[in-house]
Amino acid sequence: MQLISNVPDSFWGLFRTKNRILYIEVLMNLNEEYQYNNYFISWDVCVQVISNFFHVRIINLEDEDQESDIDKTQPPATRTLNLLIKMGWLKKLEDYSQGITNIVIPDYSAVMIDAFERLYNENDDEAEVYIRNVYASVFSYMNDSRGDISFLNNAMQNTRILNKSLQNMLHNMNRFFSNLLDQEFYGNLLAEHLNVYVEEVVKKKYHILKTSDNFYLYKNDIKSWLRGIEERTSEKVFTLDNSDENRLLLDRYTKELNLVQEISRGFDEIERRIFFMDKEHTKYVRATVTRLNYLINEDRDTKGLIIQFLNYVSSENCSNAADTLRDAASFVHLTNMEIMSSRRFYKKRKTKSDFTAQLEPDTEIQQDLTKEEILRMNRTHNKYSKMQIEEFIESGIKGDRFEVTDNTVQSDIDFEKLILAYDYSIRRNSRFEVIEEGQEIETERYRYPKITFRRKQVGA
The missing domain is CATH 1.20.58 (Methane Monooxygenase Hydroxylase; Chain G, domain 1)
Known part of the structure; x- marks a missing residue:
């Protein structure tokens, strides 16, 4: 016969009661005592075990539908034992020869108690x-x-x-x-x-x-x-x-x-x-x-601050998420798109002849710059500020352009500023643009290309 056929209907009521956790722990304590007493214990021992368990913790027994008014007036240990017997988790076995009421755990109940112990103590x-x-x-x-x-x-x-x-x-x-x-x-x-x-x-x-x-x-x-x-x-x-x-x-x-x-x-x-x-x-x-x-x-990292902001927008504290996002967008370009490079990411693979040509030694050996030349170039590049270069170009502008002639460069300072002005004007964020004439100007001391500086038009 299948063991589940012996389970009474009231047995499953334990899982619907508000005191189920308390009852489960009581059953596990009784089962532990049950194994050390030849698998049957008296009514008085059961009450004592439950009383000791309740003594070390604060309990709050909710009223059950199966209990009568008289049951609710009994001590917590007796009340709990009576309810577990009424549900079918425990059974009373009367020993009339000795005048003792023993408590036994049915087989189907023992299976469930073992499952509880596995859930509590893996x-x-x-x-x-x-x-x-x-x-x-x-x-x-x-x-x-x-x-x-x-x-x-x-x-x-x-x-x-x-x-x-x-x-x-x-x-x-x-x-x-x-x-x-x-x-x-x-x-x-x-x-x-x-x-x-x-x-x-x-x-x-x-x-x-x-x-x-x-x-x-x-x-x-x-x-x-x-x-x-x-x-x-x-x-x-x-x-x-x-x-x-x-x-x-x-x-x-x-x-x-x-x-x-x-x-x-x-x-x-x-x-x-x-x-x-x-x-x-x-x-x-x-x-x-x-x-x-x-x-x-999270308070210093950009990603952390963004996560905090998004959590705030999605929380109940934010009254108007749309206005908050609009205010944030006015300070932070959330949808800004930047082009990293105009060049294509894929670079065409070179042929074998190009690769072997790279391995051949150059017939023309380029001379390395000396230490003094490198220092002089660095000093020249950092000697003048951006404002000074713009003032140099503005001083030569007549009308809307600055044409470089043989009288433009009279000293080393003018020559250095002309070179830096040309370097500044070919940049994208410069206020000026440069036009090359394709000719050279040569004086007694200097030689430089014939160029014209012009202010960039607005929107160009």
């Missing part, structure tokens, strides 16, 4: 135990002549449980990412990472499965034994014909091959899930570092 070494169980089961079946197929069934069940454990770890990573984004202060984020993620995942689970190489310590041996079992069984199947007397053997060998293949697929899934855990772990560490940097520099 077994940290569970992954290590399961992989060793697989190792021991496959080894026994491979080397024990009396080995039964139940060894492979046990190995398959443990492989499934290990896969599910890894899958739960993978799914729970979303919770850690959510907690990461909820932290608004540097200290809280660091405490969340060190006290929660490192303690619960890295040290207890991730470290056991990956860092200590527990899975990989047994994987190769298990997979080699599975291949040996598969080859040995396949040979037996090949030698048997499909007669009635061999039907039982064929069914046994077919089931054996199916179990071996399923365990092998399970190991492939374990490796795949560990790979995904590696990726999620790397993503979490990277996200933690990024979040820490943001919390440290």
Whole structure:
């Protein structure tokens, strides 16, 4: 008979009551005492256990629909015990010979209490135990002549449980990412990472499965034994014909091959899930570092200030988001587009002859500038300010232009300013433009091109 058929309807009422967390903890305390008392305890001991549990914490029992007015006037421990019995989580067993009322935990209730204990106290070494169980089961079946197929069934069940454990770890990573984004202060984020993620995942689970190489310590041996079992069984199947007397053997060998293949697929899934855990772990560490940097520099970093502004606009404190964005746009060019370069990004690949020509030594050797020449060029370029160069051009303008003649340069200072004026005028942000005449002017001491300076037109 299925165990669920024994569950009364009132049993599920525990999950709808407001006191369910308190009742669950009471059941776990009673179950712990229940195991140390030969699996039955008296009514008085139950009341004492519940009273001790209530004594160390502040409780607030809400009224239940199943309770009468008389039940509500009883002490909290007795009231809780009566309600759990009425719901069917506990049962009374009268011992008339000794005049004692014993309390027992039904089988279906024990299954649920075990589930509660797993939710409250997760077994940290569970992954290590399961992989060793697989190792021991496959080894026994491979080397024990009396080995039964139940060894492979046990190995398959443990492989499934290990896969599910890894899958739960993978799914729970979303919770850690959510907690990461909820932290608004540097200290809280660091405490969340060190006290929660490192303690619960890295040290207890991730470290056991990956860092200590527990899975990989047994994987190769298990997979080699599975291949040996598969080859040995396949040979037996090949030698048997499909007669009635061999039907039982064929069914046994077919089931054996199916179990071996399923365990092998399970190991492939374990490796795949560990790979995904590696990726999620790397993503979490990277996200933690990024979040820490943001919390440290959010008041000084441009991105941090932009995020604060966008959070403010989307919050309830911002009465008019459109006006706020419009005011911000008047100070910051949020949609400004800048052209990095007019040249194309793709550069055509040169031919082989051009490449070999670059390797040939130049016949014409250019002389390097001396130290004095470099210093003189730097001094010339930095000797005059932009205002002085503009004044030089303005002083020579007649009408709307400044034509350079043989009388323009009378000294070294004029020659240097003319050179810097030409360099300034060919720039895009200059107020002037230069027109080259294609001729040269040569005096006793200087030689320079014949050029004309002109003011740029507005909008040009």
